[in-house]
Amino acid sequence: MPQHSGLGGALDYLGERPLAAGSLLRVPLGRRDVLGIVWQRPAEGAEDPVDEAALRPIGAAFDGLPPLPPAWLALAEFAAAYYQRGVGELALSVLPPELRKLDAPALAKRQARLIKRWAREPKDAFAASPERPALATDQAAALAEFEALRAQPQPAPMLLHGVTGSGKTEVYLRAAESVLDAGRQALVLVPEINLTPQLEARFAARFPGRRLVAMHSGLTPAQRLSHWLAALLGEADIVLGTRMAVFAPLPRLGLIVVDEEHDPSYKQQEGARYSARDLAVYRGHLERLPVILGSATPSLETWQRAQQARYRCVPLAQRIGGGVLPRVRLFDMGVLPRPSGAIDAAPIVFAPPVLQSLHERLARGEQSLVFLNRRGYAPVLHCGACGWKSGCPHCSAWRVFHKRERTLRCHHCGFSERVPRGCPDCGNLDIAPLGRGTEKLEEQLAAALPGARIARIDADAARGKGQLESRLAEVHAGEVDVLVGTQMVTKGHDFRRITLVVAVSPDSALFASDFRAPERLFALLMQAGGRAGRDAEAAARSEMWVQTWHPQHPLYAALKKHDFGAFATSQLAERQAAGLPPYSHLALLRAEARDPALAMAFLQAAAAAAAALPGADAVTVYPPVPASIAKVAGIERVQMLVESASRARLQRLLADWSPLLHTLRAAHKGLARWAIDVDPLAI
Structure with missing residues (x-):
C-alpha cells in the first residue's frame, strides 16, 4: 500500500x-x-x-x-x-x-x-565468441581476486578502483563470462540511460550466443514488460540497466556489477528514495554472490569500507594500450585583467595558454573537449536599469535563457516563456544575459576558433530520439574538432582522438553548503580529464586545463597528481571532524505545502513526537529549515535533519516515528506531502 x-x-x-x-x-x-x-x-x-x-x-x-x-x-x-x-x-x-x-x-x-x-531467435550456445583482448597484469590480478571471492561462502563486495581507461569493462566482461559458463545470470548496473547502449553493444558483441536485455525508463511499456519477463523466466542471461534494474527478478543470479558506483544517479529521488548501489551490495549479501563496484573515484562511503577491509579493494593503476592520464594544468583566472564595470562587459572566456592549446589541437587534427556543467545560453537575464532578473514565478530559481529557442525556461518546474522584448518591470530594451552556459560557450568557441567544427552535447542538444547517438558517432568518426558538453560527456565514453580537456568555471562547488559538493566535483573533473590520452600515440601530449580562481585549493592539488587517495583521506578527515557521513547516519524528513508555515508546523510537531520516543536520546533532530530551493512548482519545501552515530538506533527511531507521522499528517490538512529520505545525498 x-x-x-x-x-x-x-x-x-x-x-x-x-x-x-x-x-x-x-x-x-x-x-x-x-x-x-x-x-x-x-x-x-x-x-x-x-x-x-x-x-x-x-x-x-x-x-x-x-x-x-x-x-x-x-x-x-x-x-x-x-x-x-x-x-x-x-x-x-x-x-x-x-x-x-x-x-x-x-x-x-x-x-x-x-x-x-x-x-525463433537464433540462440546458439556454441556461437563463436569474438577474439578477447589480452589481459594486462592488473586485470589478470583483478580476475584472480574475483574468482577467489566467488569461491567463498559469503563473498565480500569487490571495489575495482581503476583509473579511467584502465580496462574495468573488460574485467566486467570476463567476470560475467565466468558466471554465465556456470549457468548463472549477470546483472550490470549503469548510472544513466545514455551509457546503456554502448555498454550493451560491448556485451552483445562479446556474448553472441547469450540473450541480453536492458531495463531503464527509456523503454516502451511493452519492452519493459517483455524484458522483465525474460529475466523472471530465466530466458535472459544478462540484464543491463539503470537503478531500477537492481530489482530485476533473476532466479539464477550469479554476479552484480555496479559501474561508476559513486554516481549520484543511483539514488532514487522520488517515492521510495532507495540507493541502487547499496541495495546491490545487500542483494549480493542476501544471495551470497559477488558484487563488483567499479569506479575511478569511489564514493567516500565505499572507499572507507575498503580501507576497513569490509570491501576488497583491487586497483587498476595503468591505462590499457600504453595510454597515460593527461597532464593537469591550472590557470589562475585572478591574474587576468578584470572587465569593466558595465553589465554587458565581456569577461575573458579562455586564458591565453588555454586558447593556444585549442589552436594547437586544431592544427594537428586532434580533438578537444570543453566541459561546463551548465546548460542553456545563460543562467539568467538581467536588466541593468532596474535590476530585474528572469526569476521563475513558480520556483525559488532563475529561468535559464535559451538563445536558439528564444525562451526563458525553468529547469525545475519546466515553466517556459518567450523572451520579452524589454524588461517586464521598467520597459528597458537593453536586457542582457548574465553568466555562461554550454550554448553560449559553443558560440564563443566558434568566434575564437574560426573554421573549427564544434558540436555540443547536453540535455537540450540530445533531447530527441537518436540525437545523442548521432552526435557521439560524429565525434568518434573525427567529424568534430571541439566538443562542448556537460557531465553527459564525461562518463564512460571512449574518445580516442581527444587530447585536450578544458574545464570552465568549476569553482562553484568548492564552497557550496552541500558537504558532498567537493566529492562530486573531484569525480567530475577526474572523469572529464579521463576522456583525454586514451590513444597511446597521442597520450604523451594530452593535457587538461582547469581555469580556476582558487588554484591553491587542496582539491586541485590532488587533481594535478591524479591522487584520489590523498583527496579521499583529506575529505574523510574533514567529515570525521564535522560528524558527517560515513561517521554518522542521516535522514531527512521533508514536508511540502503551498504555505510554508503549514509545512513548518508539521515538522515542528514531528520533532516533538520524536523527542518522546524510546531511544530519542541517541538521535539528534535539528530544527526545520527551508530546502536549498525552497519553492518548486508553487509548492514550498521545508526539511528537518535527523542524525545519529548509530545506524541501528536511527532505524529504530524512524520505524517508531513513521506511524506517528501518518497521524500528524491527518491533523495538518494543508500539507501537500511528506517523506522520509534515508541516507540523503544532499542536506
Missing part, C-alpha cells in the same frame, strides 16, 4: 487454493481491481487473528508465471523497511507498469507470443 494510506503491511484475502509467496494475481481493492503479490506470512504468533467471513475473494492468479524468487521478496522487504516505505508500495512500484493493466488471460497471451518469438 502507498505510504500515505497508513497501511504498511499486507492485506488478507480469501483464496480457494494455496498460492506460493511471490505469486502475482489480481485482487479487489475498494471498487478497483488491482495487481497484487502473495507475501510470506509473518513469523508464528506475530499475526492478528483473521475473520475469514469478512475477507474478499482473490481474483485470477497469473498461473503461467513462476512466483517471484524468495530472495527478491526479501530484498523488497528490506528496502521497504530501511527506506521507510510500505512494502506493497515499494514491491509494486518496481514491477513493469504494463502488468497493472493486464489480467491473467491477457498476460498469458503476451507470454505465449514472447516464448514463440524467443524460440
